[in-house]
Amino acid sequence: MRRVQFFDTTLRDGEQSPGVNLSAKEKVALALQLERLGIDVIEAGFAAASPGDLEAVRQVGEAVGSATVVSLARAVPADIEKAWEALKHAKNPGIHVFLATSPIHRKYKLNMTKDEVLERAESAVRLAKQYFPNVEFSTEDGGRTEKAFLCQVAERVIEAGADVLNIPDTVGYLTPQQYGEIFRYLRENVREIDKVKLSAHCHDDLGMATANTLAAIEAGVDQVEGTINGIGERAGNTSLEEVAMALATRKDYYQATTGLNLKEIAKTSRMVSKMTGMFVPGNKAVVGANAFAHESGIHQDGMLKNSSTYEIMRPEMVGYEASRMVLGKHSGRHAFRDKLKSMGYEMSDEQISQLFVRFKELTDRKKVIEDEDIASLVEERWAGEKEVYTLETIQLSYGNQSVPTASVQVVDVRDQRRLEEASCGNGSVDAIFKAIDRVTGESMHLVDFQIASVTHGKDALGEVYVKLKQEDRIVQGRGVSTDILEASARAYIHAVNRMIARRDGGIKMENAPVSVGS
């Protein structure tokens, strides 16, 4: 199986993302992490761009031990000399010289003829070779360059001593088939092509950077270039982690290996995101927060039975701890049961079914159900004595010019009667509590009322505590809901049930789940 070399340009092309500016210290920290990841070549910056970048390239070159550290340089002597100034003390120095070759760039940007481009490319490589043991030459906008002319450029830079020939799809224009075809064409038509390593460098303007890079690997390139998280100029570069995982997961197809320590991918991605301020979208392949998360019941059930049903690679392979089961509207009983178990609740099927009904009601109102939500549901259902009344519905009429009115429907679980009553109050909560007193025939005195937020965000669960007094007995009740008025009603009914249980000799809590601690 052949080994594909990985060239990382997060610190150069990645830094060309608008708004990104890495300090020398940050570049060194990232470069050391890239080295831990097993990157073969690290492009540390563009020494001629600024004194600060020259200094950063210098520090990276001296800090990195095994990887080759390169600086980008235009095909001008001053840039090449700056690159050498930065890297002359590096452990493994290299240079990446580029010159555009396409008709569009020759005419509008460089104002150079084909012959001038050939001359300049050759002389730049010759000069670079005087300083650096390792010289890469890139035909900028190679993807839109006439193939015959590309061959001419290739022959001239090989003759001048280039070690690597990179053909970038600078503007992300080519299709995978077209990009692969360029490398096959070069192999067939360039003299002494075997003297250089061929390299692929793609941009993601049409979302094809990874596909194009993989097509280049199929066409036999020796090296691939890209960035972590796919950051870079415009729509970004090839995501190296995507290519690495495609090769690792589809070894059967690509028949190629890398020198990467895949377990370092997650950490590297987090570092890049943090230092560049470029957040990784949740659905990003390999490193997105949802890349190993499962939300729907059918998928979660499959995952619990065997992870190969819905995962082609394990999160542990790239350094994540485990797949995540996200409980939400689309989740089913299997995942719900698994979550309860992982939180330490052991329950019968009947108990789980009862709780599942409340869970589904909650998911209609809350996007993501967190562990605290589940714990609140369990405690609300089983924290007290056996229920006498269960809340069915509440209806409210409220206006700042009118008296709030609440109507409450409950079921008396002793005989399954459905009961309904209404009441006015000083406020909505007062109206609800009075309606509950009426419907249950109980007379309670409210001693305390507190509201707390259980979870975060606009759809957070609210938790209400009430303390009720009847004669000399005091009980507490607790209710949770995304709606604070509903939580109030639940808390009040919870307390009423406890009061009845206490007063009538204590109805035992027969069905409560066993909590074995979480």
Ligand SMILES: CC(=O)SCCNC(=O)CCNC(=O)[C@H](O)C(C)(C)COP(=O)(O)OP(=O)(O)OC[C@H]1O[C@@H](n2cnc3c(N)ncnc32)[C@H](O)[C@@H]1OP(=O)(O)O
């Ligand atoms: C595809 C890529 O990602 S290429 C890398 C892009 N990265 C960067 O540009 C980041 C760093 N760049 C910089 O800091 C600045 O552009 C510098 C310092 C390199 C140059 O700055 P300036 O001298 O002010 O030139 P400016 O950037 O405005 O224009 C580029 C000049 O380089 C020329 N040029 C562009 N590419 C090359 C090349 N590969 N070889 C030689 N000359 C080149 C342009 O034709 C233009 O020349 P002109 O002034 O004769 O018209």
Ligand SMILES: CC(C)C(=O)C(=O)O
């Ligand atoms: C310098 C070259 C390789 C480049 O970044 C590009 O063409 O995209």
